[in-house]
Amino acid sequence: MRYDMYIEKTPEGEAAEDGDASYFRLNIWGMSRYREIMHQLGMVATDYARPPWPEKPDSIVWDDVSAVRYPDDYEGNQPVKPEAVTFAKTIDTHLAWHPDPPFGMALHKFGSNDGWLVTPEEIAAALEAYRAHSGDEAKVIVGADRLDYWLKWIAYLERAQHRGGFRVH
Numbered sequence: 001m002r003y004d005m006y007i008e009k010t011p012e013g014e015a016a017e018d019g020d021a022s023y024f025r026l027n028i029w030g031m032s033r034y035r036e037i038m039h040q041l042g043m044v045a046t047d048y049a050r051p052p053w054p055e056k057p058d059s060i061v062w063d064d065v066s067a068v069r070y071p072d073d074y075e076g077n078q079p080v081k082p083e084a085v086t087f088a089k090t091i092d093t094h095l096a097w098h099p100d101p102p103f104g105m106a107l108h109k110f111g112s113n114d115g116w117l118v119t120p121e122e123i124a125a126a127l128e129a130y131r132a133h134s135g136d137e138a139k140v141i142v143g144a145d146r147l148d149y150w151l152k153w154i155a156y157l158e159r160a161q162h163r164g165g166f167r168v169h
Contacts, residue, residue: 003031003113005156008164024156024166033146034153035110040141042129045104045122051097054090059083065091095167098122104129109168116168123161130154 007022026034038044056062064084067074096117098106102125109116130138142150160166 003027003110004169005118005160005166006169007156007160007166008117021156021159022163024153031110034150035107037142037150038105038110038126039107041133041138043104043126044107044110045099045102045125046107048099048106050106050108051094054087054094056087057083060087092117096165101125113169117165118160118168119165120161123157123165127154127157127161 003026005024035044039046060081060083064081065088067078067080068084068088095115096119098119102122105118105122105126109118139147
């Protein structure tokens with residue numbers, strides 16, 4: 001399994017030195033490690049009750065929802081059902097949910113690649129927690145040999161904070 005993170009709104013043509021600035025990837029081991037690092041640095045929220053996944057109405061099937069979410073794949077093949085549009089919006093709201101007020105990025109959003117939206121508010125709280133630590137402390141927690149990629153993660157979060165957040169796929 002891998003985790004691909006995409007910034008929601010990136011100005012056209014923006015790119016980092018080593019690739020697309022709207023994209024960040026971690027494999028399953030890397031995500032596990034980053035979850036632990038962010039937890040140690042107070043960047044993730046863990047003490048909350050997550051709402052249950054929304055129940056799909058019986059009047060639609062998952063293909064109806066996919067037709068709403070990925071219209072290019074379904075163009076002309078089937079009519080879009082209004083209930084599917086409503087349910088897709090319900091799912092989007094669920095994927096963006098976080099404790100209010102946010103006190104870090106909701107940890108569950110880094111446990112699967114279901115398209116969770118990490119919001120700008122969550123990112124701001126996470127970066128505030130990160131900046132409360134000294135550079136030496138962060139270096140010890142992250143590990144000197146992994147610091148370069150970690151700093152790319154922090155730069156990615158800073159970009160995402162100002163562009164609508166990012167999705168975990």
